[in-house]
Amino acid sequence: MHDSTLSRTTDVAEVFPNRTHADASTFTWAELQQLNAGGWFLSRDPFGTVSSLSEADWSQAQNQSVPSLAQFLELAACSDKLVLFDLHRPPYGHPYYQSYINTTLQVVQAHINSSQVLWLPSEDRELVQAVDPELQQTSGVKASIQDLRDGHITRLNLHYSTMSQQQFSKYQSVNISTNLYVVSQPWLYTLAWCAGAQSVTTNSVHILSNINAPLFLMISGSLLFPNEEVVV
Template identity: 85%
Template sequence: MTVYLFLWHLVRQVAVLGLFLSVLFSLYLVPLGMYSPCIKEAGTLGPAPTLIGHRGAPMLAPENTVMSFEKAVEAGGEGLETDVTISFDGVPFLMHDSTLKRTTNIAEVFPNRTHLDASMFTWTELQQLNAGDWFLSRDPFGTVSSLSAADRSQAQNQSIPSLVQFLEVAARSGRLVLFDLRRPPLGHPYSLSYINTTLQVVQAHINSSQVLWLPSEDRDQVQAVDPHLQQTSGEKASIQELTDGHITRLNLHYSTMSQQQIRKYQSVNISTNLYVISQPWLYTLAWCAGAQSVTTNSIHILSNINKPLFLMTPEEYSLMWILTDVVSAFLITAIFIFHWWRERGLPFWSGSRQTHENGPYSKFRTELSDVWSISSVTVRPDLRSMPTSPSTPHLPTITEE
Protein backbone atom coordinates (compact mmCIF):
# COMPACT_ATOMS: atom_id res chain seq x y z
CA MET A 1 0.00 0.00 0.00
CA THR A 2 2.84 2.39 0.89
CA VAL A 3 4.62 1.66 -2.42
CA TYR A 4 1.40 2.29 -4.34
CA LEU A 5 0.89 5.68 -2.67
CA PHE A 6 4.50 6.60 -3.34
CA LEU A 7 4.21 5.73 -7.04
CA TRP A 8 0.90 7.59 -7.35
CA HIS A 9 2.46 10.66 -5.75
CA LEU A 10 5.46 10.42 -8.07
CA VAL A 11 3.32 10.06 -11.20
CA ARG A 12 1.22 13.05 -10.20
CA GLN A 13 4.29 15.19 -9.66
CA VAL A 14 5.75 14.17 -13.02
CA ALA A 15 2.45 14.96 -14.76
CA VAL A 16 2.21 18.40 -13.18
CA LEU A 17 5.84 19.14 -14.01
CA GLY A 18 5.35 17.99 -17.59
CA LEU A 19 2.29 20.18 -18.02
CA PHE A 20 4.11 23.16 -16.56
CA LEU A 21 7.13 22.68 -18.81
CA SER A 22 4.98 22.25 -21.93
CA VAL A 23 3.09 25.47 -21.22
CA LEU A 24 6.35 27.28 -20.46
CA PHE A 25 7.93 26.00 -23.67
CA SER A 26 4.88 27.10 -25.66
CA LEU A 27 5.17 30.61 -24.21
CA TYR A 28 8.81 30.68 -25.24
CA LEU A 29 7.81 29.86 -28.82
CA VAL A 30 5.02 32.47 -29.03
CA PRO A 31 7.32 35.33 -30.15
CA LEU A 32 8.35 33.27 -33.19
CA GLY A 33 4.77 33.44 -34.47
CA MET A 34 4.15 37.10 -33.69
CA TYR A 35 3.95 39.61 -36.51
CA SER A 36 4.10 43.36 -36.51
CA PRO A 37 4.59 45.75 -39.43
CA CYS A 38 6.86 47.74 -37.11
CA ILE A 39 9.47 44.97 -37.22
CA LYS A 40 11.27 46.05 -40.37
CA GLU A 41 14.72 46.41 -41.80
CA ALA A 42 16.48 49.69 -41.11
CA GLY A 43 15.77 52.36 -43.70
CA THR A 44 12.55 50.82 -45.01
CA LEU A 45 10.10 52.99 -43.03
CA GLY A 46 8.11 55.27 -45.28
CA PRO A 47 6.80 58.78 -44.60
CA ALA A 48 4.20 59.37 -41.92
CA PRO A 49 0.58 59.07 -43.10
CA THR A 50 -1.11 62.40 -43.75
CA LEU A 51 -3.98 63.24 -41.42
CA ILE A 52 -7.58 63.74 -42.52
CA GLY A 53 -9.89 65.21 -39.90
CA HIS A 54 -12.91 62.96 -39.35
CA ARG A 55 -15.83 65.43 -39.46
CA GLY A 56 -13.21 68.04 -38.69
CA ALA A 57 -11.71 67.95 -35.21
CA PRO A 58 -14.61 66.43 -33.23
CA MET A 59 -12.65 66.34 -29.99
CA LEU A 60 -12.16 70.10 -30.10
CA ALA A 61 -15.47 71.29 -31.58
CA PRO A 62 -18.90 69.97 -32.57
CA GLU A 63 -18.56 67.56 -35.49
CA ASN A 64 -19.35 68.73 -39.03
CA THR A 65 -19.32 72.42 -38.17
CA VAL A 66 -17.22 75.24 -39.57
CA MET A 67 -15.46 75.53 -36.21
CA SER A 68 -14.55 71.85 -36.29
CA PHE A 69 -12.94 72.08 -39.74
CA GLU A 70 -11.06 75.24 -38.85
CA LYS A 71 -9.70 73.49 -35.74
CA ALA A 72 -8.58 70.55 -37.89
CA VAL A 73 -6.70 72.91 -40.19
CA GLU A 74 -5.08 74.65 -37.22
CA ALA A 75 -4.01 71.29 -35.77
CA GLY A 76 -2.12 70.39 -38.94
CA GLY A 77 -4.59 68.23 -40.82
CA GLU A 78 -3.95 67.91 -44.53
CA GLY A 79 -7.46 66.78 -45.37
CA LEU A 80 -11.04 67.20 -44.16
CA GLU A 81 -13.69 64.46 -44.15
CA THR A 82 -17.42 65.03 -43.90
CA ASP A 83 -20.88 63.72 -44.81
CA VAL A 84 -23.13 65.45 -47.32
CA THR A 85 -26.88 65.29 -47.85
CA ILE A 86 -29.17 67.60 -49.78
CA SER A 87 -32.00 69.71 -48.43
CA PHE A 88 -35.56 69.59 -49.68
CA ASP A 89 -34.93 72.71 -51.76
CA GLY A 90 -31.64 71.48 -53.23
CA VAL A 91 -28.90 72.86 -50.95
CA PRO A 92 -26.15 70.34 -50.13
CA PHE A 93 -25.32 70.53 -46.39
CA LEU A 94 -23.31 68.61 -43.83
CA MET A 95 -24.95 65.97 -41.65
CA HIS A 96 -23.77 62.49 -40.74
CA ASP A 97 -26.95 60.99 -39.30
CA SER A 98 -30.12 60.33 -41.24
CA THR A 99 -32.05 62.46 -38.73
CA LEU A 100 -31.27 65.67 -36.88
CA LYS A 101 -31.93 64.39 -33.35
CA ARG A 102 -28.38 63.70 -32.14
CA THR A 103 -26.53 66.82 -33.19
CA THR A 104 -29.14 69.59 -33.20
CA ASN A 105 -31.92 71.02 -31.04
CA ILE A 106 -34.66 69.95 -33.41
CA ALA A 107 -36.75 68.69 -30.47
CA GLU A 108 -37.08 72.31 -29.36
CA VAL A 109 -37.55 73.97 -32.74
CA PHE A 110 -39.57 71.34 -34.60
CA PRO A 111 -40.81 68.94 -31.89
CA ASN A 112 -43.26 67.19 -34.22
CA ARG A 113 -40.67 66.49 -36.95
CA THR A 114 -37.80 64.90 -35.06
CA HIS A 115 -38.30 61.56 -36.82
CA LEU A 116 -38.06 62.97 -40.34
CA ASP A 117 -35.06 62.42 -42.60
CA ALA A 118 -32.66 65.36 -42.49
CA SER A 119 -33.08 65.89 -46.23
CA MET A 120 -36.80 66.58 -45.78
CA PHE A 121 -36.08 70.04 -44.33
CA THR A 122 -35.50 73.17 -46.36
CA TRP A 123 -32.27 75.11 -46.00
CA THR A 124 -34.12 77.95 -44.28
CA GLU A 125 -35.45 75.51 -41.66
CA LEU A 126 -32.03 73.93 -41.17
CA GLN A 127 -30.47 77.32 -40.46
CA GLN A 128 -32.80 77.75 -37.50
CA LEU A 129 -31.19 74.82 -35.66
CA ASN A 130 -28.31 74.95 -33.20
CA ALA A 131 -25.54 72.41 -33.92
CA GLY A 132 -23.25 73.06 -30.95
CA ASP A 133 -25.16 72.86 -27.66
CA TRP A 134 -25.27 69.05 -27.76
CA PHE A 135 -21.44 68.92 -27.85
CA LEU A 136 -21.09 70.93 -24.65
CA SER A 137 -23.80 69.07 -22.76
CA ARG A 138 -22.91 65.51 -23.81
CA ASP A 139 -19.13 65.95 -24.05
CA PRO A 140 -18.72 62.92 -26.37
CA PHE A 141 -14.93 62.69 -26.01
CA GLY A 142 -14.52 64.08 -22.48
CA THR A 143 -12.59 67.08 -23.82
CA VAL A 144 -14.94 70.00 -23.16
CA SER A 145 -13.28 70.85 -19.85
CA SER A 146 -9.96 71.39 -21.65
CA LEU A 147 -11.44 74.01 -24.00
CA SER A 148 -11.01 77.69 -23.37
CA ALA A 149 -13.98 79.87 -22.50
CA ALA A 150 -13.80 81.43 -25.95
CA ASP A 151 -13.90 78.02 -27.64
CA ARG A 152 -16.86 76.90 -25.54
CA SER A 153 -18.72 80.08 -26.43
CA GLN A 154 -17.94 79.59 -30.12
CA ALA A 155 -19.01 75.95 -30.00
CA GLN A 156 -22.31 76.85 -28.41
CA ASN A 157 -23.22 79.06 -31.35
CA GLN A 158 -22.46 76.66 -34.20
CA SER A 159 -25.04 75.97 -36.90
CA ILE A 160 -25.38 73.39 -39.67
CA PRO A 161 -22.98 74.39 -42.46
CA SER A 162 -23.64 74.08 -46.16
CA LEU A 163 -21.30 72.24 -48.50
CA VAL A 164 -20.28 75.63 -49.88
CA GLN A 165 -19.05 76.77 -46.45
CA PHE A 166 -17.09 73.55 -46.02
CA LEU A 167 -15.44 73.83 -49.43
CA GLU A 168 -14.49 77.45 -48.77
CA VAL A 169 -12.58 76.43 -45.62
CA ALA A 170 -10.74 73.74 -47.59
CA ALA A 171 -10.06 76.02 -50.56
CA ARG A 172 -8.60 78.79 -48.38
CA SER A 173 -6.27 76.39 -46.61
CA GLY A 174 -5.43 74.21 -49.61
CA ARG A 175 -6.69 71.04 -47.91
CA LEU A 176 -7.99 67.85 -49.49
CA VAL A 177 -11.67 67.03 -49.00
CA LEU A 178 -13.29 63.63 -48.69
CA PHE A 179 -17.00 63.16 -48.22
CA ASP A 180 -19.76 60.58 -48.21
CA LEU A 181 -22.83 61.58 -50.18
CA ARG A 182 -26.15 60.25 -48.93
CA ARG A 183 -28.96 59.64 -51.34
CA PRO A 184 -32.26 61.34 -50.40
CA PRO A 185 -35.31 59.10 -49.84
CA LEU A 186 -37.82 58.36 -52.58
CA GLY A 187 -40.18 61.24 -53.16
CA HIS A 188 -37.47 63.83 -52.49
CA PRO A 189 -37.31 66.46 -55.27
CA TYR A 190 -33.59 65.75 -55.78
CA SER A 191 -33.55 61.97 -55.33
CA LEU A 192 -32.46 61.52 -58.97
CA SER A 193 -30.32 64.62 -59.46
CA TYR A 194 -28.50 64.90 -56.12
CA ILE A 195 -25.16 63.82 -57.61
CA ASN A 196 -25.22 66.42 -60.38
CA THR A 197 -26.36 69.10 -57.95
CA THR A 198 -23.51 68.28 -55.56
CA LEU A 199 -20.94 68.06 -58.35
CA GLN A 200 -21.90 71.53 -59.61
CA VAL A 201 -21.32 72.99 -56.14
CA VAL A 202 -17.93 71.27 -55.89
CA GLN A 203 -16.77 72.54 -59.29
CA ALA A 204 -17.82 76.08 -58.44
CA HIS A 205 -16.01 76.39 -55.10
CA ILE A 206 -12.82 74.32 -55.06
CA ASN A 207 -10.13 72.97 -57.34
CA SER A 208 -11.32 69.51 -58.42
CA SER A 209 -7.87 68.00 -57.81
CA GLN A 210 -8.38 68.63 -54.06
CA VAL A 211 -11.49 66.45 -53.98
CA LEU A 212 -11.38 62.72 -53.15
CA TRP A 213 -14.65 61.72 -54.82
CA LEU A 214 -16.03 58.80 -52.80
CA PRO A 215 -19.66 58.28 -54.03
CA SER A 216 -19.82 55.19 -56.21
CA GLU A 217 -23.12 56.00 -57.95
CA ASP A 218 -22.71 57.16 -61.56
CA ARG A 219 -18.93 57.17 -61.14
CA ASP A 220 -18.27 56.85 -64.87
CA GLN A 221 -20.50 59.83 -65.57
CA VAL A 222 -18.81 61.91 -62.87
CA GLN A 223 -15.38 60.95 -64.18
CA ALA A 224 -16.42 62.00 -67.68
CA VAL A 225 -17.73 65.36 -66.46
CA ASP A 226 -14.70 66.15 -64.28
CA PRO A 227 -11.63 63.94 -64.85
CA HIS A 228 -9.56 65.95 -62.35
CA LEU A 229 -11.44 64.55 -59.34
CA GLN A 230 -9.47 61.94 -57.39
CA GLN A 231 -11.73 58.94 -57.74
CA THR A 232 -11.80 57.10 -54.39
CA SER A 233 -13.32 53.71 -53.66
CA GLY A 234 -14.71 52.50 -50.37
CA GLU A 235 -14.38 48.85 -51.38
CA LYS A 236 -11.47 46.56 -52.15
CA ALA A 237 -11.29 45.12 -55.65
CA SER A 238 -8.79 43.68 -58.06
CA ILE A 239 -6.16 45.99 -59.47
CA GLN A 240 -7.70 45.62 -62.91
CA GLU A 241 -11.14 46.68 -61.70
CA LEU A 242 -9.73 49.65 -59.83
CA THR A 243 -7.64 50.90 -62.73
CA ASP A 244 -10.56 50.48 -65.13
CA GLY A 245 -12.63 52.66 -62.79
CA HIS A 246 -9.88 55.32 -62.64
CA ILE A 247 -9.52 54.74 -58.88
CA THR A 248 -6.50 56.47 -57.40
CA ARG A 249 -7.23 55.97 -53.70
CA LEU A 250 -8.90 53.46 -51.39
CA ASN A 251 -10.81 54.54 -48.29
CA LEU A 252 -11.10 51.50 -46.02
CA HIS A 253 -11.44 50.52 -42.37
CA TYR A 254 -8.03 49.82 -40.87
CA SER A 255 -9.00 46.27 -39.86
CA THR A 256 -9.56 45.23 -43.49
CA MET A 257 -6.08 46.02 -44.82
CA SER A 258 -2.69 44.41 -44.36
CA GLN A 259 0.80 45.61 -45.11
CA GLN A 260 0.99 43.30 -48.12
CA GLN A 261 -2.26 44.63 -49.59
CA ILE A 262 -1.22 48.24 -49.09
CA ARG A 263 2.06 47.54 -50.88
CA LYS A 264 0.25 45.76 -53.72
CA TYR A 265 -2.01 48.74 -54.38
CA GLN A 266 0.81 51.22 -53.95
CA SER A 267 2.80 49.41 -56.65
CA VAL A 268 0.21 50.61 -59.20
CA ASN A 269 -0.08 54.13 -57.70
CA ILE A 270 -3.26 53.48 -55.74
CA SER A 271 -2.86 55.02 -52.30
CA THR A 272 -4.68 53.88 -49.16
CA ASN A 273 -6.55 55.90 -46.55
CA LEU A 274 -7.47 54.06 -43.34
CA TYR A 275 -10.27 55.08 -40.98
CA VAL A 276 -10.93 55.81 -38.13
CA ILE A 277 -7.55 55.86 -36.39
CA SER A 278 -7.37 57.98 -33.25
CA GLN A 279 -4.95 56.15 -30.93
CA PRO A 280 -1.21 56.81 -31.26
CA TRP A 281 -0.34 53.10 -31.18
CA LEU A 282 -2.77 52.41 -34.02
CA TYR A 283 -1.37 55.33 -35.97
CA THR A 284 2.07 53.80 -35.48
CA LEU A 285 0.91 50.49 -36.99
CA ALA A 286 -0.65 52.30 -39.96
CA TRP A 287 2.60 54.19 -40.47
CA CYS A 288 4.70 51.03 -40.39
CA ALA A 289 2.26 49.26 -42.73
CA GLY A 290 2.75 51.97 -45.33
CA ALA A 291 -0.67 53.68 -45.32
CA GLN A 292 -0.55 57.00 -47.15
CA SER A 293 -3.19 58.71 -45.01
CA VAL A 294 -5.55 58.11 -42.09
CA THR A 295 -8.86 59.60 -41.03
CA THR A 296 -8.81 60.53 -37.37
CA ASN A 297 -10.79 62.10 -34.54
CA SER A 298 -7.64 63.14 -32.68
CA ILE A 299 -5.84 65.17 -35.29
CA HIS A 300 -4.39 67.48 -32.62
CA ILE A 301 -2.71 64.49 -30.95
CA LEU A 302 -1.46 62.52 -33.93
CA SER A 303 0.01 65.60 -35.58
CA ASN A 304 2.57 65.74 -32.75
CA ILE A 305 3.90 62.22 -33.38
CA ASN A 306 7.21 62.54 -35.21
CA LYS A 307 8.22 58.89 -35.20
CA PRO A 308 6.57 55.50 -34.56
CA LEU A 309 6.08 54.64 -30.91
CA PHE A 310 7.85 51.33 -31.47
CA LEU A 311 10.11 50.27 -34.32
CA MET A 312 12.86 47.65 -34.42
CA THR A 313 14.77 45.50 -36.87
CA PRO A 314 14.20 41.71 -36.96
CA GLU A 315 17.60 41.24 -35.33
CA GLU A 316 16.74 43.55 -32.46
CA TYR A 317 13.39 41.78 -32.01
CA SER A 318 15.05 38.34 -31.89
CA LEU A 319 17.70 39.53 -29.45
CA MET A 320 15.07 41.06 -27.17
CA TRP A 321 13.11 37.81 -26.92
CA ILE A 322 16.20 35.61 -26.57
CA LEU A 323 17.39 37.70 -23.63
CA THR A 324 13.89 37.65 -22.14
CA ASP A 325 13.68 33.85 -22.45
CA VAL A 326 17.14 33.30 -20.96
CA VAL A 327 16.48 35.57 -17.98
CA SER A 328 13.06 34.05 -17.30
CA ALA A 329 14.44 30.50 -17.58
CA PHE A 330 17.20 31.36 -15.11
CA LEU A 331 14.73 32.87 -12.63
CA ILE A 332 12.36 29.90 -12.87
CA THR A 333 15.22 27.44 -12.36
CA ALA A 334 16.52 29.44 -9.39
CA ILE A 335 13.07 29.45 -7.79
CA PHE A 336 12.72 25.68 -8.20
CA ILE A 337 16.17 25.05 -6.69
CA PHE A 338 15.47 27.38 -3.81
CA HIS A 339 12.13 25.69 -3.09
CA TRP A 340 13.67 22.20 -3.30
CA TRP A 341 16.54 23.21 -0.99
CA ARG A 342 14.27 24.72 1.63
CA GLU A 343 11.92 21.73 1.57
CA ARG A 344 14.82 19.51 2.59
CA GLY A 345 16.08 21.83 5.27
CA LEU A 346 19.53 22.18 3.75
CA PRO A 347 21.68 25.23 4.55
CA PHE A 348 22.88 27.33 1.64
CA TRP A 349 26.25 27.99 3.25
CA SER A 350 28.11 26.93 6.33
CA GLY A 351 27.34 30.09 8.27
CA SER A 352 23.62 29.88 7.66
CA ARG A 353 22.88 27.02 10.01
CA GLN A 354 21.73 29.15 12.91
CA THR A 355 19.49 31.32 10.84
CA HIS A 356 18.02 28.33 9.10
CA GLU A 357 17.32 26.52 12.34
CA ASN A 358 15.24 29.46 13.50
CA GLY A 359 13.30 29.71 10.25
CA PRO A 360 9.78 28.55 9.49
CA TYR A 361 10.84 25.09 8.34
CA SER A 362 12.73 24.50 11.60
CA LYS A 363 9.62 25.58 13.50
CA PHE A 364 7.55 23.13 11.48
CA ARG A 365 9.95 20.26 12.31
CA THR A 366 9.91 21.19 16.00
CA GLU A 367 6.11 21.16 16.10
CA LEU A 368 6.06 17.83 14.28
CA SER A 369 8.51 16.36 16.80
CA ASP A 370 6.24 17.46 19.62
CA VAL A 371 3.33 15.64 18.01
CA TRP A 372 5.34 12.43 17.75
CA SER A 373 6.58 12.87 21.33
CA ILE A 374 3.02 13.08 22.63
CA SER A 375 2.00 10.06 20.62
CA SER A 376 4.72 7.97 22.32
CA VAL A 377 3.40 8.68 25.83
CA THR A 378 1.90 5.76 27.77
CA VAL A 379 -0.68 5.90 30.47
CA ARG A 380 -0.01 4.06 33.77
CA PRO A 381 -1.78 3.92 37.05
CA ASP A 382 0.02 5.55 39.96
CA LEU A 383 0.65 2.70 42.31
CA ARG A 384 1.34 5.06 45.17
CA SER A 385 -2.12 6.48 44.88
CA MET A 386 -3.84 3.10 44.59
CA PRO A 387 -6.99 3.13 46.67
CA THR A 388 -7.40 0.61 49.41
CA SER A 389 -11.04 0.26 48.56
CA PRO A 390 -12.29 -0.93 45.18
CA SER A 391 -15.08 1.62 45.36
CA THR A 392 -12.67 4.59 45.38
CA PRO A 393 -12.30 6.16 41.89
CA HIS A 394 -8.86 6.08 40.31
CA LEU A 395 -7.37 8.75 38.02
CA PRO A 396 -4.41 7.64 35.93
CA THR A 397 -1.29 9.78 35.62
CA ILE A 398 0.75 10.44 32.49
CA THR A 399 4.40 9.47 32.49
CA GLU A 400 6.90 9.35 29.69
CA GLU A 401 8.87 6.20 28.87
Protein backbone atom coordinates in the same frame (compact mmCIF):
# COMPACT_ATOMS: atom_id res chain seq x y z
CA MET B 1 -23.97 65.98 -41.76
CA HIS B 2 -22.57 62.51 -41.15
CA ASP B 3 -25.81 61.02 -39.80
CA SER B 4 -29.00 60.51 -41.75
CA THR B 5 -30.91 62.40 -39.04
CA LEU B 6 -30.26 65.59 -37.08
CA SER B 7 -30.88 64.21 -33.59
CA ARG B 8 -27.31 63.45 -32.45
CA THR B 9 -25.59 66.72 -33.32
CA THR B 10 -28.31 69.39 -33.20
CA ASP B 11 -31.18 70.53 -30.98
CA VAL B 12 -33.78 69.37 -33.50
CA ALA B 13 -35.76 67.68 -30.70
CA GLU B 14 -36.36 71.10 -29.15
CA VAL B 15 -36.91 73.14 -32.31
CA PHE B 16 -38.86 70.54 -34.33
CA PRO B 17 -40.05 67.99 -31.72
CA ASN B 18 -42.33 66.19 -34.18
CA ARG B 19 -39.49 65.66 -36.70
CA THR B 20 -36.68 64.49 -34.43
CA HIS B 21 -36.02 61.33 -36.44
CA ALA B 22 -36.88 62.67 -39.89
CA ASP B 23 -34.25 62.34 -42.62
CA ALA B 24 -31.98 65.38 -42.61
CA SER B 25 -32.58 65.96 -46.32
CA THR B 26 -36.30 66.59 -45.69
CA PHE B 27 -35.53 69.89 -43.93
CA THR B 28 -35.32 73.14 -45.87
CA TRP B 29 -32.21 75.27 -45.60
CA ALA B 30 -34.20 77.88 -43.64
CA GLU B 31 -35.20 75.18 -41.14
CA LEU B 32 -31.67 73.87 -40.81
CA GLN B 33 -30.40 77.35 -40.01
CA GLN B 34 -32.67 77.46 -36.96
CA LEU B 35 -30.75 74.60 -35.34
CA ASN B 36 -27.85 74.78 -32.92
CA ALA B 37 -25.12 72.36 -34.02
CA GLY B 38 -22.58 73.11 -31.30
CA GLY B 39 -24.29 72.77 -27.94
CA TRP B 40 -24.16 68.95 -28.05
CA PHE B 41 -20.37 69.06 -28.20
CA LEU B 42 -20.11 71.10 -25.01
CA SER B 43 -22.64 69.02 -23.08
CA ARG B 44 -21.34 65.59 -24.13
CA ASP B 45 -17.63 66.47 -24.33
CA PRO B 46 -16.89 63.48 -26.63
CA PHE B 47 -13.11 63.92 -26.62
CA GLY B 48 -12.59 65.27 -23.11
CA THR B 49 -11.42 68.63 -24.45
CA VAL B 50 -14.14 71.07 -23.41
CA SER B 51 -12.36 72.03 -20.17
CA SER B 52 -9.37 73.26 -22.19
CA LEU B 53 -11.42 75.69 -24.30
CA SER B 54 -10.98 79.40 -23.76
CA GLU B 55 -14.07 81.49 -23.07
CA ALA B 56 -14.02 82.72 -26.67
CA ASP B 57 -13.71 79.18 -28.06
CA TRP B 58 -16.48 77.95 -25.79
CA SER B 59 -18.77 80.73 -26.99
CA GLN B 60 -17.92 79.95 -30.63
CA ALA B 61 -18.62 76.25 -30.17
CA GLN B 62 -21.92 76.98 -28.44
CA ASN B 63 -23.15 79.03 -31.39
CA GLN B 64 -22.38 76.77 -34.33
CA SER B 65 -24.97 76.34 -37.08
CA VAL B 66 -25.26 73.53 -39.63
CA PRO B 67 -22.82 74.35 -42.47
CA SER B 68 -23.67 73.92 -46.11
CA LEU B 69 -21.55 71.81 -48.44
CA ALA B 70 -20.50 75.04 -50.16
CA GLN B 71 -19.26 76.52 -46.87
CA PHE B 72 -17.40 73.32 -46.04
CA LEU B 73 -15.71 73.25 -49.46
CA GLU B 74 -14.76 76.93 -49.27
CA LEU B 75 -13.08 76.33 -45.91
CA ALA B 76 -11.11 73.42 -47.38
CA ALA B 77 -10.21 75.46 -50.45
CA CYS B 78 -8.82 78.43 -48.52
CA SER B 79 -6.77 76.13 -46.25
CA ASP B 80 -5.61 73.94 -49.17
CA LYS B 81 -7.01 70.72 -47.69
CA LEU B 82 -8.27 67.54 -49.32
CA VAL B 83 -11.90 66.62 -48.64
CA LEU B 84 -13.66 63.27 -48.48
CA PHE B 85 -17.39 62.97 -48.02
CA ASP B 86 -20.15 60.40 -48.29
CA LEU B 87 -23.13 61.12 -50.51
CA HIS B 88 -26.49 59.40 -50.08
CA ARG B 89 -29.51 59.55 -52.34
CA PRO B 90 -32.35 61.45 -50.62
CA PRO B 91 -35.66 59.66 -49.96
CA TYR B 92 -38.02 58.88 -52.81
CA GLY B 93 -40.12 61.95 -53.64
CA HIS B 94 -37.38 64.40 -52.66
CA PRO B 95 -36.95 67.13 -55.35
CA TYR B 96 -33.32 66.04 -55.91
CA TYR B 97 -33.98 62.28 -55.79
CA GLN B 98 -32.84 61.87 -59.41
CA SER B 99 -30.39 64.78 -59.77
CA TYR B 100 -28.55 64.73 -56.43
CA ILE B 101 -25.23 63.68 -57.99
CA ASN B 102 -25.24 66.36 -60.68
CA THR B 103 -26.38 68.96 -58.17
CA THR B 104 -23.53 68.03 -55.82
CA LEU B 105 -21.01 68.16 -58.68
CA GLN B 106 -22.15 71.68 -59.52
CA VAL B 107 -21.56 72.78 -55.93
CA VAL B 108 -18.13 71.15 -55.87
CA GLN B 109 -17.02 72.78 -59.10
CA ALA B 110 -18.22 76.20 -57.95
CA HIS B 111 -16.44 76.24 -54.58
CA ILE B 112 -13.20 74.21 -54.72
CA ASN B 113 -10.58 72.90 -57.09
CA SER B 114 -11.87 69.46 -58.07
CA SER B 115 -8.44 67.92 -57.58
CA GLN B 116 -8.83 68.53 -53.83
CA VAL B 117 -11.91 66.28 -53.67
CA LEU B 118 -11.68 62.55 -52.99
CA TRP B 119 -14.89 61.40 -54.69
CA LEU B 120 -16.18 58.43 -52.69
CA PRO B 121 -19.75 57.82 -54.00
CA SER B 122 -19.77 54.77 -56.27
CA GLU B 123 -23.06 55.47 -58.05
CA ASP B 124 -22.67 56.69 -61.66
CA ARG B 125 -18.89 56.85 -61.22
CA GLU B 126 -18.25 56.69 -64.97
CA LEU B 127 -20.57 59.66 -65.53
CA VAL B 128 -18.90 61.60 -62.72
CA GLN B 129 -15.45 60.85 -64.16
CA ALA B 130 -16.57 62.07 -67.59
CA VAL B 131 -18.07 65.26 -66.19
CA ASP B 132 -15.10 66.10 -63.96
CA PRO B 133 -11.92 64.07 -64.57
CA GLU B 134 -10.00 66.19 -62.03
CA LEU B 135 -11.79 64.56 -59.09
CA GLN B 136 -9.74 61.97 -57.20
CA GLN B 137 -11.90 58.87 -57.66
CA THR B 138 -11.91 56.98 -54.36
CA SER B 139 -13.24 53.48 -53.73
CA GLY B 140 -14.62 52.13 -50.46
CA VAL B 141 -13.91 48.52 -51.42
CA LYS B 142 -10.80 46.58 -52.38
CA ALA B 143 -10.55 45.22 -55.91
CA SER B 144 -7.97 44.01 -58.40
CA ILE B 145 -5.54 46.57 -59.72
CA GLN B 146 -7.03 46.22 -63.17
CA ASP B 147 -10.57 46.89 -61.92
CA LEU B 148 -9.37 49.91 -59.95
CA ARG B 149 -7.56 51.28 -62.97
CA ASP B 150 -10.59 50.72 -65.18
CA GLY B 151 -12.60 52.76 -62.68
CA HIS B 152 -9.98 55.54 -62.60
CA ILE B 153 -9.52 54.88 -58.87
CA THR B 154 -6.54 56.70 -57.34
CA ARG B 155 -7.38 56.19 -53.66
CA LEU B 156 -8.92 53.56 -51.39
CA ASN B 157 -10.93 54.41 -48.27
CA LEU B 158 -11.02 51.25 -46.12
CA HIS B 159 -11.81 50.14 -42.59
CA TYR B 160 -8.68 49.63 -40.52
CA SER B 161 -9.49 45.92 -40.14
CA THR B 162 -8.41 45.46 -43.77
CA MET B 163 -4.86 46.52 -42.86
CA SER B 164 -2.29 44.59 -44.89
CA GLN B 165 1.23 45.81 -45.57
CA GLN B 166 1.51 43.55 -48.62
CA GLN B 167 -1.69 44.92 -50.15
CA PHE B 168 -0.81 48.53 -49.37
CA SER B 169 2.55 48.09 -51.06
CA LYS B 170 0.90 46.50 -54.10
CA TYR B 171 -1.54 49.38 -54.48
CA GLN B 172 1.08 52.03 -53.83
CA SER B 173 3.28 50.53 -56.55
CA VAL B 174 0.66 51.63 -59.09
CA ASN B 175 0.05 55.02 -57.42
CA ILE B 176 -3.12 54.06 -55.54
CA SER B 177 -2.96 55.37 -51.98
CA THR B 178 -4.92 54.09 -48.96
CA ASN B 179 -6.84 55.90 -46.22
CA LEU B 180 -8.01 53.94 -43.16
CA TYR B 181 -10.98 54.72 -40.90
CA VAL B 182 -11.70 55.23 -38.04
CA VAL B 183 -8.26 55.32 -36.39
CA SER B 184 -8.32 57.23 -33.10
CA GLN B 185 -5.92 55.41 -30.74
CA PRO B 186 -2.16 56.07 -30.90
CA TRP B 187 -1.33 52.34 -30.95
CA LEU B 188 -3.69 51.74 -33.87
CA TYR B 189 -2.29 54.79 -35.64
CA THR B 190 1.16 53.24 -35.23
CA LEU B 191 -0.02 49.97 -36.79
CA ALA B 192 -1.54 51.83 -39.74
CA TRP B 193 1.62 53.89 -40.16
CA CYS B 194 3.91 50.85 -40.11
CA ALA B 195 1.62 48.90 -42.44
CA GLY B 196 2.00 51.62 -45.07
CA ALA B 197 -1.34 53.48 -45.03
CA GLN B 198 -0.90 56.95 -46.50
CA SER B 199 -3.55 58.59 -44.29
CA VAL B 200 -6.23 57.91 -41.70
CA THR B 201 -9.64 59.26 -40.77
CA THR B 202 -9.75 59.99 -37.03
CA ASN B 203 -11.89 61.37 -34.23
CA SER B 204 -8.72 62.28 -32.30
CA VAL B 205 -6.87 64.74 -34.53
CA HIS B 206 -5.92 66.69 -31.39
CA ILE B 207 -3.93 63.64 -30.24
CA LEU B 208 -2.63 62.07 -33.45
CA SER B 209 -1.43 65.39 -34.90
CA ASN B 210 1.19 65.53 -32.14
CA ILE B 211 2.68 62.13 -33.01
CA ASN B 212 5.66 62.57 -35.30
CA ALA B 213 6.86 58.97 -35.43
CA PRO B 214 5.42 55.50 -34.76
CA LEU B 215 5.20 54.59 -31.08
CA PHE B 216 6.64 51.27 -30.00
CA LEU B 217 8.00 49.43 -26.99
CA MET B 218 10.61 46.66 -27.20
CA ILE B 219 10.49 43.96 -24.50
CA SER B 220 12.56 40.77 -24.67
CA GLY B 221 12.84 40.97 -28.41
CA SER B 222 9.08 41.36 -28.96
CA LEU B 223 7.37 44.32 -30.59
CA LEU B 224 4.31 45.39 -28.58
CA PHE B 225 1.80 48.16 -29.18
CA PRO B 226 0.54 49.39 -25.78
CA ASN B 227 -2.53 51.50 -25.17
CA GLU B 228 -0.97 54.11 -22.93
CA GLU B 229 2.63 54.44 -21.82
CA VAL B 230 5.18 54.17 -24.60
CA VAL B 231 8.86 54.53 -25.18
CA VAL B 232 9.81 56.36 -28.37
